[in-house]
Amino acid sequence: MSVLNSVPFEKYHGTGNDFVVVDAEDPVPDRPAFARTHCDRDAGIVPAGSDRRGADGVLFLALESRYDPPRVVMTLVQPDGSVAAMCGNGARVAAAWAAERTDTDEIMIDTPAGTRRATIDGTDVHVEMGVPSFSPRDVPLDSGGELVETDVGELSITAVNTGVPHAVAFVDDVDDVDLESVAPSIRHAPLFPDGANVTVASPDGRGGFRQRTFERGVEGETQSCGTGAVAVVAVAKRLGLVSGDDPVSVSPPGGALSVVVPDDETALLGGPAVYEGDGEADIVFRGR
Known part of the structure; x- marks a missing residue:
């Protein structure tokens, strides 16, 4: 395993379910290796402003602000390297992250499970969860x-x-x-x-x-x-x-x-999405 360079990240949690957030514009060639490395609870990353090591997953988020309401494409890579189709707390974090960058209180979230609408009220986020x-x-x-x-x-x-x-x-x-x-x-x-x-x-x-x-x-x-x-x-x-x-x-x-x-009809999930801190994470590549 070799370190190529680093990528900026932010850390958020939704009622304790915590995520490393990476802007998808910053390339991470091996997302599963990145998640396995940095989500590890014993050896993973600790952002400035937080004392909790590792995470429950990495959210790679691609913001498309030209739409009204803005859209964010959410890909959640879990600690074992797999991709989850949907995550309620992760979606609320994605909405909070996107809202911070677009100064809006409504975000559309594109996930492998479908598109979900979210509304933001301070630190509280409500997201449609499908039927x-x-x-x-x-x-x-x-x-x-x-x-x-x-x-x-x-x-x-x-x-x-x-x-x-x-x-x-x-x-x-x-x-x-x-x-x-x-x-x-x-x-x-x-x-x-x-x-x-x-x-x-x-x-x-x-x-x-x-x-x-x-x-x-x-x-x-x-x-x-x-x-x-x-x-x-x-x-x-x-x-x-x-x-x-x-x-x-x-x-x-x-x-x-x-x-x-x-x-x-679609279910609705509400609760806080809280910023924890930020930092730089090594981009890792696992060679054959």
């Missing part, structure tokens, strides 16, 4: 029917796609689940040909839910997962635990998110 789908084709599932409250591994899960696949289990108390132990067998279960994020949720006693997520591509638990928060509410509606179109509070370890899942 959750339980269809085996959409999740996807190696199954002839939907997967609803079915035992897989040690959990009873419901499968849903909220931009990426999620296996959601409602439990009495999320703190009682050894997620690092029980999640990998579900994440890699043959039922999920593309793998799945594993999300557990429990009622918070106030009409909302607490959430923990083991993320595919990170291969571990993260402080927050926006697609997971939407998945929690989508599955809660499917199981009759909530109803209507009112916002539902979902609280991963990193903070509270607001989720709206209307019937057959």
Whole structure:
């Protein structure tokens, strides 16, 4: 592995889900190697102004300000080098980053999962998340029917796609689940040909839910997962635990998110997107 040069970066987080942000105009020839190197929690980068090493992914963002509203093309490369089709917290960070450069409160975000509209109000960002789908084709599932409250591994899960696949289990108390132990067998279960994020949720006693997520591509638990928060509410509606179109509070370890899942319409995810710091990151190339 040799160091070619460096590239400027910024660091943001959405309720603790943290991302290295690189302007796509700055060329990074080997994006997977860059992400694997700099997202590492033991040896990754630490920006000025922050004390948290590494990240949950690298957002390569291409701003197209000539449009009204401005557009940003978002590519999220995860710590294992894979590309995620969608990331709710990452999309909110992308919107905040783009809004800072265009002095606007509305941004269109182009992702592999489709185009999403975001609105910005101070540090709070609300982003459209698409319509959750339980269809085996959409999740996807190696199954002839939907997967609803079915035992897989040690959990009873419901499968849903909220931009990426999620296996959601409602439990009495999320703190009682050894997620690092029980999640990998579900994440890699043959039922999920593309793998799945594993999300557990429990009622918070106030009409909302607490959430923990083991993320595919990170291969571990993260402080927050926006697609997971939407998945929690989508599955809660499917199981009759909530109803209507009112916002539902979902609280991963990193903070509270607001989720709206209307019937057959795009879901909406809201929460803070916070700038942490910046710096220069080595561009690495892994030779054969």
